[in-house]
Amino acid sequence: MTNSELAHGREHVVATVDEIPPGEHKVVPIGRYGVGVYNVRGSFYAIANYCPHEGGPLCVGRTRGTNVADESRPGGARETREGEFIYCPWHQWGFELATGTTAVKPEWSIRTYPVRIDGHQVVITA
Amino acid sequence: MTIESIQTEAGAGLRIDASAHVFFASDAELREYLGEPWASRGFPTPDVTHSLQLGNRYVHGSQPRPDAHAGSDPEFVGKVLFDEKGFDLAILHPMTVGVLPDWHLESAIHEATNRMLVERWLDSGTYADRFLGTIRVNPNDIDSAVREIHRWSGHPKIVQIGLPMQTQSPYGRPHYKPLWRAAIEAGLPIAIHNEMGQGITHPPTPNGITRTYQQLVGFQPLNFVYHLMNMIAEGVFEEFPELKIVFADGAIDMLTPMIWRMDTFGRPHLEQTPWSPKMPSDYLPGHVWFVNGALDGPGEVDFASEWLRMTGKEDMLMFGSSYPDWQTATIESLPSGWTAEQQEKVLWRNAAELYGIRVPANV
């Protein structure tokens, strides 16, 4: 990452597809806080590196699934949709990478950006 | 239950006393009801020095006779509650002797208490049509508690199941589930009230016993917080959507800050409790009620109405006198700043809805 910010509101080539393998992410210097680009099993998502709760650096957090009740499993719960959520490194609030929302309180959402793959390039609009 | 027999002018407010306390007249009378082998056993009385009160346990003049416990005479209590205080109905809640180590003995005492309540207060006497009852069951003997609920659930005057506030483990724990199922099958709410006497309880505060009655009476009703938080996190209201809980010891004011706390702190913890997926406060409406306590409320302040509205407390609070306890609440001491609608809700609407009391259309 460089210190120079990229311009807003247009398409940016932020990485090659190979640079961000499944399960990995890259933070690129777009906007005030940067944008995190995530590869979840081959699908790419981009989110602002900023948690709307108290302003934590969201992309320092861990991605994982979400837990659901399941009486057939030991302890009555299982993880589902592994890797599809980002959890803030400060308060562990989780958000769906694809939509930026949360099932508990949809009104608490993070900023997301459109991503497309152009050949070998990852392109986001931000 | 209908109260169409009650003389009420159109528009005049009803008054339901959501909690009046019932006692045996004496230890001897309890033993008569019990019979052997229990009658010869040793167990406390409802009043013990352990509760630290420097006198004034019951309101002045509440003893029907010098040898009879306050709250033990249906004729006397009926006269006070209905003729003098002007209530139209009262929900009776029997107090017993403590949470006893021998659960057989405890269950027998509860059974005797329920029989006494029904025979003497609900099925006979001048005021029988004004009294509704709470049966007491033993949470440390789930099988007999479920049997006792089934036994009385068909009785038209039984409107509630009573459980002690003091427990070995909080009411969210899974071993209580048969109780919740039985209550729902019977269509009865659960009322949780501090048990009197003494027994195998944890210390009454997180710091052990208190040195003053002030601290004890200040803290004990707040223990509803632990049960409520635990029941929410354990998903009890998710699994049993029809379960209705009444915290009958007052202290509703603590609900507002503690549910803010539960929601704010709970947001990230929901991943640990997928059996309770909503925000904690979402589980309050339709599940949780409170009886008003004499020590509750902000008093005569200009924000009394606003405070009652916060957290939806105006839909959960039911006036209860707790007569004949020294903390007997009076309608006159309720904040004058409540709206007319709030007063109606607290004085009868919330209770009528919860207990399925049908009222004449002209009220």
Added chain:
Amino acid sequence: MTQTEIPGTSTTTSVRVVDCDVHPTPRRGALMEFLDPKIAREAKLKGQGAENGLYYDPPDYHHSKAMRVDAFPDDGEFACSDPTLAFQQLVLDSGSDLIMLGPTSGGMGDTDEEVTAMAAATNLWQDAAWLNREDNWHGRFYGSICANITEPERAALEIEHWAGHEKFKQVLIHAEPRPSWGHPKYDPIWAAAVKHNIPVACHLGRGKHNLLPMSPVGFMTYNHDFMVTYSMLAANQVMSLIFDGVFERFPTLQIVFIEHAFSWILPLMWRMDSIHAARGNETGLSKEPSQYVRDNIWFTTQPLDYPEDKLELTRAFEWMQADKMMLFSSDYPHWTFDEPRWLAKHIPDQMRDAVMYQNALDLFGLPSQVPALPGQVKAF
């Protein structure tokens, strides 16, 4: 109060934020040189093969260790073990001007003797590793005299030892031991604090078995329902302090509840006043209970609990007169960290200065002007 001169700067700036809850952690083994040799030897032996003992786990504990994940330094040591990183994240990046350190190691140990020894070692370590001229070159760190509440006489000696040190500004104890604080056995601690005009703060402690703090209705199930009940513990201690007459015995004593939340004090004040009025002052108080809260008790802002409609929180601040009893805190580096910029927005305008810094300056006797730091964020 003399301040360490920062080379090359001469401008000063007004303190705008005093953070009353920050947890420095010793690097691995760093306490050993300060620990009583017998206890140190036993701790080493007991520690062989012993690892995590935590239960009631915060979210994602195995990965987060209940910390702000970005507060772990690069050297593999624990969160907030590096004074330089803490200074960067708290003072420069978040805008906290003065920091009250409250090390949790001062309350650790499996026996009363161990806790007393750990408190003493933690105080020596704070002085040597955080409050020394090199690591505190900016003069922004202040320390706590850790004292073991379960051994009141020895706690009083520890207070005597450090009182008057220009950087130690409060005593730090626990609230969960039995009996409650109103018992006269604790009077030596209050007496020592009052003698030296130093406030006594309390952070969340954790007892073993049923001394957690214990719920009177049995064990809670999760970290969620367990942690919120620390407010209940504090409510109980408030009632004990007042009704057991601690403030009658020590009228100038100042108590600070750190991280026990605070909005519950509003209904608790009503409740205590009702009891007091209804029972006719059986406990022989000279004031209404709520007046002692205003005169003698403080609460830190973190955790800030709020309802769906934040206007209700604003109203609660007004009704409780929060500017008379609240002190800002972040709880850095714990995962429940409250950012000063975020927190300040929730305090009503007319109360913000008092809560964010002025109350703490007055209570702890801290300087209101400090040398300016280039690049420091302004919190509000």
